[in-house]
Amino acid sequence: MQTKSPLGNISIVLVDTKTPANIGAVARGMMNMGLSRLVLVNPPEDRDSEARKLAAGADDILGRAAVFSTLREAVADQGLVIGASRHRSRRRTNVHSPRETAEQAAPLLERNKVSLVFGNEVNGLENSDIALCHELVAIPSSEQFPSLNLSHAVMVVMYEFLAATMTGERLEARELAPVGELERFYAHLRDNLLRTGFINDRNAEDMMFSLRQVFGRARLDSREVSILQGVLSALEGRAKRD
Amino acid sequence: MQTKSPLGNISIVLVDTKTPANIGAVARGMMNMGLSRLVLVNPPEDRDSEARKLAAGADDILGRAAVFSTLREAVADQGLVIGASRHRSRRRTNVHSPRETAEQAAPLLERNKVSLVFGNEVNGLENSDIALCHELVAIPSSEQFPSLNLSHAVMVVMYEFLAATMTGERLEARELAPVGELERFYAHLRDNLLRTGFINDRNAEDMMFSLRQVFGRARLDSREVSILQGVLSALEGRAKRD
Numbered sequence: 001m002q003t004k005s006p007l008g009n010i011s012i013v014l015v016d017t018k019t020p021a022n023i024g025a026v027a028r029g030m031m032n033m034g035l036s037r038l039v040l041v042n043p044p045e046d047r048d049s050e051a052r053k054l055a056a057g058a059d060d061i062l063g064r065a066a067v068f069s070t071l072r073e074a075v076a077d078q079g080l081v082i083g084a085s086r087h088r089s090r091r092r093t094n095v096h097s098p099r100e101t102a103e104q105a106a107p108l109l110e111r112n113k114v115s116l117v118f119g120n121e122v123n124g125l126e127n128s129d130i131a132l133c134h135e136l137v138a139i140p141s142s143e144q145f146p147s148l149n150l151s152h153a154v155m156v157v158m159y160e161f162l163a164a165t166m167t168g169e170r171l172e173a174r175e176l177a178p179v180g181e182l183e184r185f186y187a188h189l190r191d192n193l194l195r196t197g198f199i200n201d202r203n204a205e206d207m208m209f210s211l212r213q214v215f216g217r218a219r220l221d222s223r224e225v226s227i228l229q230g231v232l233s234a235l236e237g238r239a240k241r242d
Numbered sequence: 243m244q245t246k247s248p249l250g251n252i253s254i255v256l257v258d259t260k261t262p263a264n265i266g267a268v269a270r271g272m273m274n275m276g277l278s279r280l281v282l283v284n285p286p287e288d289r290d291s292e293a294r295k296l297a298a299g300a301d302d303i304l305g306r307a308a309v310f311s312t313l314r315e316a317v318a319d320q321g322l323v324i325g326a327s328r329h330r331s332r333r334r335t336n337v338h339s340p341r342e343t344a345e346q347a348a349p350l351l352e353r354n355k356v357s358l359v360f361g362n363e364v365n366g367l368e369n370s371d372i373a374l375c376h377e378l379v380a381i382p383s384s385e386q387f388p389s390l391n392l393s394h395a396v397m398v399v400m401y402e403f404l405a406a407t408m409t410g411e412r413l414e415a416r417e418l419a420p421v422g423e424l425e426r427f428y429a430h431l432r433d434n435l436l437r438t439g440f441i442n443d444r445n446a447e448d449m450m451f452s453l454r455q456v457f458g459r460a461r462l463d464s465r466e467v468s469i470l471q472g473v474l475s476a477l478e479g480r481a482k483r484d
Binding site: 099 | 298339383384387389390401431434452455465472477
């Protein structure tokens, strides 16, 4: 385990879940996203074996799940309670997208316990449960088919929290080739194409412009520039040899 | 159905999926996110009844799924092919987060077919399949348990596309070359490089892989592919003339 993640302060709270397999799938998703605290409010009896099938190794999360009979008890020690609901209502105005929710809540994770609360598979959260939530998160979805699978809904919200706490990290941190290297390649290419007659003094600029656009978009690194130089030299060398 | 969504140009391509229930869960997620075109490459036989259980009404998506025996055929008419892979590698550098991927690709959806490709539940995509992808998307996850459930992975990427197309922003609406054209260019390039001896049977795959990455990142349109074909033919013709 590396340094303690702020995601450790998130609880996923499942209220009145009907299908044990969904609990297992949620536990697996939690493990994938780096979360660990699962809370079950009024869960089905005899859930364990079916839940474990879908948990794919997240048995530990299932085994340590806290169980309560009401949401009120479950969130008693939480600092921020966010309920998932796709139902907009006139009364309820603090409904945000998953991204807004995560970006606004992520800074709080350092010093606060945050619960993300999901209702049952058919009806979502009851009004009495929604009343316990500081705010709501609504996942965008098709108007025709808005009702997500429970574990999919939990996944999207957790993913946004992971993304929000990772900001600054970049999967891509490539070091691009210096422009000088690129220009030597373009000069080499241009010379070759002039010699073949593929371009001439009249259209050379236009054609090189198109090729520069292609390689510009490719954002080449030094190794790639030297491969392309190699390709060109090979074709050139072959031409000379032939 | 309201106005035609650009998401209609997205195909979800599942390669070598082992578990029919996952296909069903993906179909349901597609329906929720407003996608409709499912493509199955080498799917399990007798998948329908188990898949339908999880599809929760997305039977229509399952029923109309296109089936191919290879990924190469499945993406032949696609403009942009994005593979899901959690494996970072020294060789593969054009890997982006789901958000970056969706934000960069969303503007292309207006005029291009885009495939999101997911490998099997255990090993993900094979290298030969990854070679067909213009770029890769990697879902952030726990280092200890990085392997997401297939439908969870698809869900996260689709969700980002839905979020990206809801911003209303339109940056780039180029029409990319179909993969078939690109593959003819690669075949032509490969033949030439083999003949010059720049590559040989031992290193041809590695070198072509690097070149595919370069041109994949460049996201070529048909005009650019024919310019590159012209460049190659010119160098080849010169070689023959000399």
